[in-house]
Amino acid sequence: MSDIALEVSHLTKNFRLHSEKTNSIKQLIAARGRNRFAEFTxxxxxxxxxxxxxVFGVIGQNGSGKSTLLKCMAGILQPNSGWVKVHKRMSALLELGAGxxxxxxxxxxxFLNAxxxxxxxxxxxxxxDEIVEFSGLESFIDAPVKTYSSGMxxxxxxxxxINxxxxxxxxxxILAVGDVTFQQRCLEKFVEFRNDGRTIVLVTHDLGSVKNMCDRAIWLTHGKITGEGDPSDLVEAYTEMMLGNRNRDVDGRVRRGSGELxxxxVELFVGDNPEPVKRFRTSDSIRLRLNYQATKPVPKPIFxxxxxxxxxxxVTAPCTRDVGLIPEMVSGEGHIDIEMDSVGLLPGTYDIHTTVTDFNRQHEYDNVHLALRFDVMSGKPYETGALVTMRPQWTIS
Structure with missing residues (x-):
């Protein structure tokens, strides 16, 4: 890890935003050779x-400079100042069908792209043959690529x-364009690359991938580095910044939404114990209670x-629509109970986030980040090093 694969130093890239674009020599002469523009950094x-x-992650809002940074790193764009040094053989996958x-x-x-x-x-x-097999396009390899779909x-x-x-x-x-099977292949290849000691620079809006895959990350805001370091800390700060219209209460919860419901x-119960708890053991049966209140009647909400x-x-992200539990109307106060038998969570600390939306999952009435934090202690079976037990049955013969 002491060897440096990539260096970026004091990189600055400006673009010209033209307010009046000349389309002819006549217009250029009439404007006395002036072409008005503004500098955008x-x-x-x-x-x-x-x-x-x-595995190095780059996160940030749309327009924060992520793609421009990668293009400078790949040599597609030349910076106005600063420099990029690539010390290893590089392959860049930046734009759909580039090259x-x-x-x-x-x-x-x-042959051309390679x-x-x-x-x-x-x-x-x-x-x-290895390239064609990985792509899964054996039947289309001799067809013009203009006939290919975006996924192909x-x-x-x-x-x-990668080859x-x-x-x-x-x-x-761009990997978000592929289907589920292809994305799984890509993930497996990334893991293979990482285990082989190769270096990956990844730009994505999938914050879960950043936390799960990246060793370090940077956060770009308007072309500047807002933060650098541990991916989990950066994603947490970035998520809070992006929530918008958020209100943090005394328990540290962050809430957004229109607020009608x-x-x-959120309460957690173990077995038949009527008292709410914040910890239980692996394989305990639990009941999760979502207490709600509505300021006016809300039709067909999804919890x-x-x-x-x-x-x-x-670990899991279910909703009431998954099981067909869709009330015609909700008003006043009430609660929803979720029973979970023999929970397979392994020891660790976990967070619960809650959402309430309309039936189409487009409008958010409520979204609470960190509604409840709880701990799981060792139980049966005893396992470590993961999140969930599959309760394996071992035999040796």
């Missing part, structure tokens, strides 16, 4: 290093990018909750 004195073997020629077949584009990424023809030919573009581009044997892989948000409190580990990994 996409990156402002950004500096950081990425060590070999790290592909729409008139060429998938086969020809593999050559752009630095591979020789013999090396490409040796890995061609991504699969082919990713298959080429140039990079020691440094730069990946933008709210979760007033949901999410259990997350302290590190941010989501």
């Amino acid at each position: 996409a990156l402002d004195d950004v500096s950081f290093t990425v060590h070999e073997g790290e 592909f020629h729409p008139e060429l077949s998938g086969r020809d584009n593999i 050559a752009i990424l630095g591979m020789g023809r013999r090396e490409i030919a040796a890995r061609f 573009y991504v699969r082919l581009a990713f298959a080429v990018a 140039v044997d990079p020691r440094l892989l730069i990946v933008d948000e 709210q979760i007033s409190s 949901g909750f999410e259990i997350q580990s302290l590190g941010g990994a989501t």
